[in-house]
Amino acid sequence: MNVSICKTALPQCVSDAAVVGLFAGEQPAGPAAEADRATDGLLSKLIQRQEITGKKFELTPLLAPPGIATEQLLVVGLGEQAKFDAGVAFRAAAVAAKQLAGKSRAKAAFFLGEMQAKETENAIAGAIVGCHGQDIYRAEKKRFPFGELLWAGSDEAAVFRGQVLGESMNLTRRLVNEPPQEIYPESFATRAADVAKQCGLECEIWDQPRLEKERCGSLLAVARGSARPPRLVILRYNGGKTGSPALALVGKGVTFDSGGLSLKPSESMLTMKCDMAGAATVLGAIHAIARLKLPINVVVLLGRVENMAGPAAYKLGDVLVARNGRTIEVHNTDAEGRLVLADVLCVAVETGAAKIIDLATLTGACVVALGTETVGVMTNDQPCCDVVLESAQRCGEPAWQLPMFPDVYDEIINSEVADIKNVGDGRWGGAIAAAKFLEQFVSGKPWTHLDIAGPAFLDKPKPWLDGGATGCMVRTLVEAADRFSSS
Numbered sequence: 001m002n003v004s005i006c007k008t009a010l011p012q013c014v015s016d017a018a019v020v021g022l023f024a025g026e027q028p029a030g031p032a033a034e035a036d037r038a039t040d041g042l043l044s045k046l047i048q049r050q051e052i053t054g055k056k057f058e059l060t061p062l063l064a065p066p067g068i069a070t071e072q073l074l075v076v077g078l079g080e081q082a083k084f085d086a087g088v089a090f091r092a093a094a095v096a097a098k099q100l101a102g103k104s105r106a107k108a109a110f111f112l113g114e115m116q117a118k119e120t121e122n123a124i125a126g127a128i129v130g131c132h133g134q135d136i137y138r139a140e141k142k143r144f145p146f147g148e149l150l151w152a153g154s155d156e157a158a159v160f161r162g163q164v165l166g167e168s169m170n171l172t173r174r175l176v177n178e179p180p181q182e183i184y185p186e187s188f189a190t191r192a193a194d195v196a197k198q199c200g201l202e203c204e205i206w207d208q209p210r211l212e213k214e215r216c217g218s219l220l221a222v223a224r225g226s227a228r229p230p231r232l233v234i235l236r237y238n239g240g241k242t243g244s245p246a247l248a249l250v251g252k253g254v255t256f257d258s259g260g261l262s263l264k265p266s267e268s269m270l271t272m273k274c275d276m277a278g279a280a281t282v283l284g285a286i287h288a289i290a291r292l293k294l295p296i297n298v299v300v301l302l303g304r305v306e307n308m309a310g311p312a313a314y315k316l317g318d319v320l321v322a323r324n325g326r327t328i329e330v331h332n333t334d335a336e337g338r339l340v341l342a343d344v345l346c347v348a349v350e351t352g353a354a355k356i357i358d359l360a361t362l363t364g365a366c367v368v369a370l371g372t373e374t375v376g377v378m379t380n381d382q383p384c385c386d387v388v389l390e391s392a393q394r395c396g397e398p399a400w401q402l403p404m405f406p407d408v409y410d411e412i413i414n415s416e417v418a419d420i421k422n423v424g425d426g427r428w429g430g431a432i433a434a435a436k437f438l439e440q441f442v443s444g445k446p447w448t449h450l451d452i453a454g455p456a457f458l459d460k461p462k463p464w465l466d467g468g469a470t471g472c473m474v475r476t477l478v479e480a481a482d483r484f485s486s487s
């Protein structure tokens with residue numbers, strides 16, 4: 001989508017639609033006030049009659065408004081002015097974009113008024129994300145991305161950052177939304193290689209023989225039940241000083257999770273194409289980091305596997321040997337994500353990275369604990385974790401830390417047969433048990449784990465987003481990379 005700065009004032013701006021923002025309980029300000037004057041007080045009249053309130057995400061389309069050049073003036077509620085932040089900016093712009101993208105439009109103009117750079121950036125990202133849906137295979141499309149998006153404002157750098165973030169989120173969303181017969185380990189690796197080429201990243205792909213040579217026994221065990229061979233993809237962006245230790249971003253890329261022999265019930269399996277969202281998210285993040293030329297070295301590692309129940313499938317009771325020599329007793333083949341990540345985290349440690357962040361649709365337990373919209377955060381290093389939490393807050397992405405008390409949780413993955421088992425004790429504390437398992441493979445390096453099982457994929461649409469993949473945490477990771485680069 002073509003994004004450019006709008007040079008004309010709202011009344012003169014020729015467009016299919018112009019979006020203005022209104023705070024709850026306030027009179028029109030900025031461009032909304034200009035629109036009000038040009039339309040002979042149309043907005044203030046509607047506000048007075050309480051037809052428009054400015055309540056968060058309220059939408060009021062005014063068709064063919066007199067006195068201004070646009071075909072449609074769309075008023076979006078921004079909620080209370082004191083509570084406006086980058087998160088609200090993202091969602092408000094997305095709400096408006098989603099509504100407008102219900103029809104094909106050559107030109108949509110956004111006049112959301114004065115904002116800080118971070119809010120501008122997030123609002124533009126929201127506008128770009130809001131007008132893409134999950135209708136990839138529908139003859140009759142539900143969303144039509146604008147031919148051109150005009151943005152009223154002067155901060156060109158923020159507009160560019162917003163565009164890059166929105167496009168990177170859509171890259172992530174597209175990969176997650178595509179069906180599992182299109183996105184399997186090899187094809188996903190090819191797509192990553194395309195992204196690498198497009199933004200000048202180094203790209204290394206480990207195929208099955210290489211993974212065997214590299215002793216990735218845990219990842220390989222999960223792959224055995226599938227006719228699709230696994231891949232490990234390593235991407236490098238070198239924007240920082242030569243030799244300065246990188247930030248490692250690790251993603252769970254289970255392209256379909258049937259549960260394996262511990263087969264999932266059909267309803268739970270339906271959306272399991274989303275189980276590669278962690279990998280798609282870190283790919284979206286490095287895409288943005290590279291396009292923004294952030295001064296940091298980043299290495300991305302993607303573990304791609306399909307978890308199936310074919311004749312060679314790994315079994316309950318099997319004992320696997322991970323790359324770092326740890327032995328793992330398999331108690332449930334549906335706890336496959338941690339087995340894939342075990343080996344990938346070992347490789348991440350060996351790259352010499354300074355810090356590791358992993359993203360994974362890892363546990364249903366995390367969704368039980370925090371609901372569908374909040375990311376679970378677990379760490380062995382509070383300073384690194386704080387940067388991630390602050391970044392999430394700055395972008396308005398809900399994230400909450402769960403404890404990792406050694407005395408309470410270290411024992412729950414003990415096995416009688418091997419060093420550890422791949423599940424915790426019964427159903428309690430399942431998200432933390434998974435994190436405790438992962439912790440065994442980071443060799444004490446500063447590491448933060450993000451469980452995105454809830455927020456990565458929407459079963460039902462939100463006012464600001466169609467159902468399906470959300471692209472959550474792409475903005476947060478880019479913000480965190482920015483902070484790490486300047487610390």
Ligand code: BES
Pocket residue numbers: 257275332334335336337361362363364365367423424430453454
């Ligand atoms: N991919 C699932 C977790 C998941 C659940 C992702 C819901 C997205 C939405 C993961 O591989 C899984 O199956 N985890 C099990 C672990 C259990 C067997 C210890 C779970 O959460 O039930």
Ligand code: MN
Pocket residue numbers: 257259333334335336337
């Ligand atoms: Mn599973």
Ligand code: ZN
Pocket residue numbers: 254257275334336337361362
């Ligand atoms: Zn899974």
